[in-house]
Amino acid sequence: EQPSAPQPISAPLRELPWSKQVNFLHTTDTHGWHAGHLQEAQYSGDWGDYISFAHHLRKRADDEGSDLLLVDTGDRVEGNGLYDASSPKGKYTFDILKHQHIDVITPGNHELYIANTSRREFDEVVPDFKDSYIASNLDVYNPSSGKLQPLAPRYRRFTTKNQQIRVLAFGFLFNFHGNANNTVVQPVQETVKEPWFQDAIRTKDIDLFLVAGHVPVRDSEEYDLVYKAIRGVAWDTPIALFGGHTHIRDYRKYDKKAFGIESGRYMETLGFLSIDGLSTGKRGVGAMASPEFRRMYIDNNLYSLQHHSGTNKTTFGTDLGKNVSQAIRSARKQLKLDHTFGCAPRDYWLNRAPYPAEDSLLTLLDTQVIPDTFNHSLDRPSIVITNSGAMRFDIFKGPFTTDSTFLVSPFTSGFRMIKDVPYGAATQLLQLLNNQGQILLEDLAAMYGGEEHRLKDLLPPLAPVNAQTLSRNQVHIASSDQQIPLADKPSLPGYTTVDDAGSDGDDTIHQAIQFYDVPNCIASNIGFSATTVLETQGEEPDKLDLVYNEFIQDWVLLALRYLGQKYEKGQTKSALRGQTMTSVIEEWVGGHWGCDAKD
Numbered sequence: 001e002q003p004s005a006p007q008p009i010s011a012p013l014r015e016l017p018w019s020k021q022v023n024f025l026h027t028t029d030t031h032g033w034h035a036g037h038l039q040e041a042q043y044s045g046d047w048g049d050y051i052s053f054a055h056h057l058r059k060r061a062d063d064e065g066s067d068l069l070l071v072d073t074g075d076r077v078e079g080n081g082l083y084d085a086s087s088p089k090g091k092y093t094f095d096i097l098k099h100q101h102i103d104v105i106t107p108g109n110h111e112l113y114i115a116n117t118s119r120r121e122f123d124e125v126v127p128d129f130k131d132s133y134i135a136s137n138l139d140v141y142n143p144s145s146g147k148l149q150p151l152a153p154r155y156r157r158f159t160t161k162n163q164q165i166r167v168l169a170f171g172f173l174f175n176f177h178g179n180a181n182n183t184v185v186q187p188v189q190e191t192v193k194e195p196w197f198q199d200a201i202r203t204k205d206i207d208l209f210l211v212a213g214h215v216p217v218r219d220s221e222e223y224d225l226v227y228k229a230i231r232g233v234a235w236d237t238p239i240a241l242f243g244g245h246t247h248i249r250d251y252r253k254y255d256k257k258a259f260g261i262e263s264g265r266y267m268e269t270l271g272f273l274s275i276d277g278l279s280t281g282k283r284g285v286g287a288m289a290s291p292e293f294r295r296m297y298i299d300n301n302l303y304s305l306q307h308h309s310g311t312n313k314t315t316f317g318t319d320l321g322k323n324v325s326q327a328i329r330s331a332r333k334q335l336k337l338d339h340t341f342g343c344a345p346r347d348y349w350l351n352r353a354p355y356p357a358e359d360s361l362l363t364l365l366d367t368q369v370i371p372d373t374f375n376h377s378l379d380r381p382s383i384v385i386t387n388s389g390a391m392r393f394d395i396f397k398g399p400f401t402t403d404s405t406f407l408v409s410p411f412t413s414g415f416r417m418i419k420d421v422p423y424g425a426a427t428q429l430l431q432l433l434n435n436q437g438q439i440l441l442e443d444l445a446a447m448y449g450g451e452e453h454r455l456k457d458l459l460p461p462l463a464p465v466n467a468q469t470l471s472r473n474q475v476h477i478a479s480s481d482q483q484i485p486l487a488d489k490p491s492l493p494g495y496t497t498v499d500d501a502g503s504d505g506d507d508t509i510h511q512a513i514q515f516y517d518v519p520n521c522i523a524s525n526i527g528f529s530a531t532t533v534l535e536t537q538g539e540e541p542d543k544l545d546l547v548y549n550e551f552i553q554d555w556v557l558l559a560l561r562y563l564g565q566k567y568e569k570g571q572t573k574s575a576l577r578g579q580t581m582t583s584v585i586e587e588w589v590g591g592h593w594g595c596d597a598k599d
């Protein structure tokens, strides 16, 4: 772990459901958090620790004659200073990542938003993982030839080292439409019809289909299609699915021989899946009628990692693991990620507080940060709208650093403005963007040119998807708590997941945290007060200027059109001198939050 990381607190742990046959470690949606969480002891393990942990489990597997495979399902970038603060972005991250031996690795949507990001994926990450990167439905324009080609092989067939399990692996991305124009995502419904896919699923002598992808394991049309396509020709072969994107811990039973795991976000969770009872390439080893699948969500901290690997403080860190932790430390130093802009007087939560509330990060934004920032730069009554999805993480009481600016909001898009929007339309816009009116955004998109697929990637599923699914788990948590004897009532707050296998998946027995839904968008009125206008019955400005985060421009233009105001992109202009949300927050903190000596 990093020297500044807090020491993990001991807590009651469940035992790892290790298999004598094949075991998996799964990471997803790490979003650059390879230094671990430096303000949360529970998730303070770094990528170097993960390397040491995998080493010990691999050794156990070798000693016992079982197997360990590692899977990563994308969104490794955007969301942490270690990735976002360097120029070019990822300058240190890729050299750190490559030291972990990963058996199956796939891209996520964040690898594709910006052309330079996917180009670096092609130039660096794919070669770094040349034996394990899979891109079943993603093509890239080769920067040298200009030709469209698969980002990586469409699938892989391999046999595990010790058990000789014959695996056929795929690597999918959900039907993402927000990618830059140097990549092409093929819709999964087309991919499953491709001759190469149809041939692959008919491969003889496969013991396990491994479907990895940046795709949620639940409520996902894409994984349902892949599952059905495989089951259509291999009715009995076990399938292990590894998913991501919704940032939750989840485990789904597709049928008695097909299970899918999703392993959270931000290096908080190391997902663990084990299978017993598969057929193998070894003579005479047939499949069990019902192979046994088991799962666990490991909290990424040294207390958990040492426990599950049967090591201790002295024996845990391997030379490679320690070197990688040191490389992370040195990269953070070079990037000056600990530079402090100010000190937060309290915690501000993105989803752990309701909105609006005193301790809500979104309330801080729409009542203080945005008004203070835009009051200086806008000289006429205006509404400033931003998507809550642009905010990625909480602010903790204490030093707010360069790193914090990227944890909270890493994106490079700026703000745009439309001048002189009629008051009525401008003031109804927020409601429409938050799906609170008589018509839903999706209906609007369908009405106006059927662009809903492309637009879907911009607004809902935004924060509400994560929040809803988190609170979906939360609802069940109460019942999981009831199963814990009163005397053992957990005191450490954290995830308390309920999934298709029950409520015993988290390795650490946590006290439940409450998560809340938040709106898609928030808004601040600048230079006028809607309440005063209402109360005085009149005196409303005829027109307002509308400022919004560029990322949601398509939605804003669409909603305005429904409200009777047709604007083209060419009629919008840059606002706030091209500043991003990252720099807005950084400046605001610098100007408003001092640090007492005691901080």
Ligand SMILES: O=c1ccn([C@@H]2O[C@H](COP(=O)(O)O)[C@@H](O)[C@H]2O)c(=O)[nH]1
Binding pocket: 075, 109, 110, 113, 245, 387, 388, 389, 390, 391, 411, 412, 413, 457, 458, 459, 461, 462, 463, 551
């Ligand atoms: O430039 C950007 C890129 C993304 N967003 C927000 O992020 C989500 C997607 O993030 P996931 O981790 O894949 O869920 C997207 O819907 C936007 O809300 C952004 O604001 N700006």
